[in-house]
Amino acid sequence: QESVLEVNGVKKHYHVKAGMFKPDATVKALDGVSFKLEKGKTLAVVGESGCGKSTLARVLTMIETPTAGELCFDGKDILSLGKDAAKALRQKIQIIFQNPYGSLNPRKKVGTILEEPLVINSDMSKAERKQKALAMLAKVGLRPEHYDRYPHMFSGGQRQRIAIARGLMLDPKVVVADEPVSALDVSVQAQVLNLMMDLQDEMGLSYIFISHDLSVVEHIADEVMVMYLGKAVEYASCEELFANPKHPYTQALLSSTPRLDPSHRREKIKLEGELPSPLNPPKGCAFHARCRYANERCNKEQPSLVSEANAQVACFAREEGRIA
Numbered sequence: 001q002e003s004v005l006e007v008n009g010v011k012k013h014y015h016v017k018a019g020m021f022k023p024d025a026t027v028k029a030l031d032g033v034s035f036k037l038e039k040g041k042t043l044a045v046v047g048e049s050g051c052g053k054s055t056l057a058r059v060l061t062m063i064e065t066p067t068a069g070e071l072c073f074d075g076k077d078i079l080s081l082g083k084d085a086a087k088a089l090r091q092k093i094q095i096i097f098q099n100p101y102g103s104l105n106p107r108k109k110v111g112t113i114l115e116e117p118l119v120i121n122s123d124m125s126k127a128e129r130k131q132k133a134l135a136m137l138a139k140v141g142l143r144p145e146h147y148d149r150y151p152h153m154f155s156g157g158q159r160q161r162i163a164i165a166r167g168l169m170l171d172p173k174v175v176v177a178d179e180p181v182s183a184l185d186v187s188v189q190a191q192v193l194n195l196m197m198d199l200q201d202e203m204g205l206s207y208i209f210i211s212h213d214l215s216v217v218e219h220i221a222d223e224v225m226v227m228y229l230g231k232a233v234e235y236a237s238c239e240e241l242f243a244n245p246k247h248p249y250t251q252a253l254l255s256s257t258p259r260l261d262p263s264h265r266r267e268k269i270k271l272e273g274e275l276p277s278p279l280n281p282p283k284g285c286a287f288h289a290r291c292r293y294a295n296e297r298c299n300k301e302q303p304s305l306v307s308e309a310n311a312q313v314a315c316f317a318r319e320e321g322r323i324a
C-alpha cells in the first residue's frame with residue numbers, strides 16, 4: 001500500500017517557565033508519535049481531551065512546529081525542506097476545525113471565504129476562482145445562490161459543509177479533521193460524515209480524523225490510534241480495535257460507548273480518576289493510577305508500542321500475558 005503521510009517520532013514539548021510557586025517544567029504534549037497514512041484511507045486519532053490529539057492536528061498542518069521528528073509527505077520530510085518547497089507541500093495538508101460557527105468569518109460572504117486560499121496561494125484569475133468556488137459548493141451539496149450569502153444565514157450542518165469546501169479549495173491530499181461533527185446535532189452528524197466519505201472516494205483524499213466519539217470513529221475509520229498523555233497506547237485497524245480492544249485504556253473507553261448491536265455489549269469498566277496533568281506526569285506507565293492491571297513494574301517503567309499480529313499495544317500486562 002502507498003502511504004501519503006508518514007510521521008516518525010513526532011514530539012511537541014513546551015517549556016513552562018517557573019512561577020512563584022512552581023519550578024520550571026516541560027509539558028510533553030506530544031511525546032514520540034509515529035504512524036503511516038495510506039492513500040484514500042482514514043486514520044482516526046482518539047482519546048480524552050488533553051491526550052495530545054489537537055496538538056497533533058496543529059503539528060501535522062504546521063500551525064505549530066514540532067520539537068522533534070519527521071513529517072514525510074509523499075516521501076519528503078517537510079521539516080527538512082526549504083521554505084518555498086515546504087510551503088508547497090503544506091498546502092497539500094489542510095485542516096477542518098470543530099466549530100463551524102467560530103471558524104467562518106461572519107463579515108465575509110461564502111464566495112469570499114472559499115476563494116481566500118486561492119487568492120493567497122494560486123495565480124488564478126477572479127473568474128477562475130469563482131468557477132472553482134461554485135464547483136466546490138456543488139460538491140458539498142450547496143447551491144450557486146449560497147455563494148453570495150453570509151455564514152449566519154446557514155444552519156450548523158451547512159456551515160460545516162462550507163468549512164469542508166474551504167478546506168478542499170487547494171486540492172489537498174490529506175485532510176486533518178479535528179472533531180468535525182462534534183458541534184453538530186446527532187441527526188446532522190451522519191449527513192456530514194457521509195459527505196466526507198463521498199468526497200474521500202471522489203477526490204482520493206486521506207483523512208486524519210480526530211475524535212473523542214468512538215461511535216463516529218467506528219463509522220468512518222480504517223485505522224485507529226488511541227492516545228494517552230501524548231503517546232499512542234494502541235494502534236490497530238478499526239475492525240480489530242472494536243472487535244478486540246487490547247490496551248486496558250482502550251477497553252475502558254469502548255466499554256463506555258453505547259453499542260447498537262447487542263452481541264457486542266461489553267462489561268462496563270469504570271474509568272476511575274482523571275487524565276493526569278501533563279505538567280506533572282506520573283512515573284512509569286501514564287495510565288497506571290487508573291489501571292486495574294497495574295503492578296510494580298508499571299509504576300516505574302514506561303511501556304512502548306509492541307507489534308502483535310493485528311495491532312501495536314503499549315502495555316506490560318499485555319506483553320507479559322497477564323491480560324488476553
Ligand code: SF4
Pocket residue numbers: 248249285286287288289291292293294295298303314315316317318
Ligand atoms: Fe496498566 Fe501496566 Fe499496562 Fe499501563 S503498562 S496499561 S499500568 S497494565
Ligand code: MG
Pocket residue numbers: 049050053054
Ligand atoms: Mg481537542
